[in-house]
Amino acid sequence: MNKAENSKCLLLNADYSPLRIISWQKAIIWSIKYDNNPTFKIEIIEYYKDKYIQGTNDKQFKVPLVAKTQKYFNIHNRSLKFSRKNLFIRDDHTCQYCGIRFNQNELTYDHVIPKSQFHPDKKNATNWLNIATACVKCNRKKSNKTPEQANMKLLNIPKKPFYEPRYLPLAKELPTIYSSDSDQKEWIKYIDGYF
Ligand SMILES: [Zn+2]
Incomplete structure (x- = not known):
C-alpha cells in the first residue's frame, strides 16, 4: 500500500x-x-x-x-537545455571519436574546440555545437587539441537537439x-x- x-x-x-x-x-x-x-x-x-x-x-x-x-x-520545435544527460542521449551514449557505446558513468564530454582555443570568449565554449560525447580514453588522447590537431575525426557534427x-x-x-x-x-x- x-x-x-x-x-x-x-x-x-x-x-x-x-x-x-x-x-x-x-x-x-x-x-x-x-x-x-x-x-x-x-x-x-x-x-x-x-x-x-x-x-x-x-x-x-x-x-x-x-x-x-x-x-x-x-x-x-522546443530546444533542450544543455546537460550531460541530454548530451549522452543525443549522442546515443556513443563516443563520437571511436564509435563505441558506453554506460553513462564511463562517458565524458569533450569540448570540440578546446576552451583554451575558443575565441573570443572561453565561457561560450560549452554549448551544444561545441560539445561531443567522448569516452575517457579518447578524451585523454584528444586532450587540449582540436580534432584536426589531434588527428581524430568526429563521427557526427554536434547539433542542437530538439x-x-x-x-x-x-x-x-x-x-x-x-x-x-x-x-x-x-x-x-x-x-x-x-x-
Ligand atoms: Zn572513444
Whole structure:
C-alpha cells in the first residue's frame, strides 16, 4: 500500500505520444483543476490495477497510471537545455571519436574546440555545437587539441537537439519498467518505439 504513494503517471500528448512523467497527485489535481480549461485539460485514461490511496472517511482512491492532454502540444520545435544527460542521449551514449557505446558513468564530454582555443570568449565554449560525447580514453588522447590537431575525426557534427520523447526522464527507470513484475508495464504500449 505504501508504494502507491510514490506512483508515477505517464502523461501523453493528445496524439498519444509520451510527453512527461508526473506524480499521481499532479494527475488528479490537474484533471480536476483544469476540467473547464481547454488548454490544460487532462483526462486520466488508465489506473493502476491494484493500487489505492486511502483518503479520509474510509474512502479509497484509484491511482492514475496514464493520462492524456486534450490539446496537442507541439513540442518538437522546443530546444533542450544543455546537460550531460541530454548530451549522452543525443549522442546515443556513443563516443563520437571511436564509435563505441558506453554506460553513462564511463562517458565524458569533450569540448570540440578546446576552451583554451575558443575565441573570443572561453565561457561560450560549452554549448551544444561545441560539445561531443567522448569516452575517457579518447578524451585523454584528444586532450587540449582540436580534432584536426589531434588527428581524430568526429563521427557526427554536434547539433542542437530538439525535444523528443527519448529525452523524458525515463532512461534510468526503463529497465524496471520493462521487467516483468513492474507496475508500469502498462506504459510499454505507449512508450515502445520512442526510445
Ligand atoms: Zn572513444
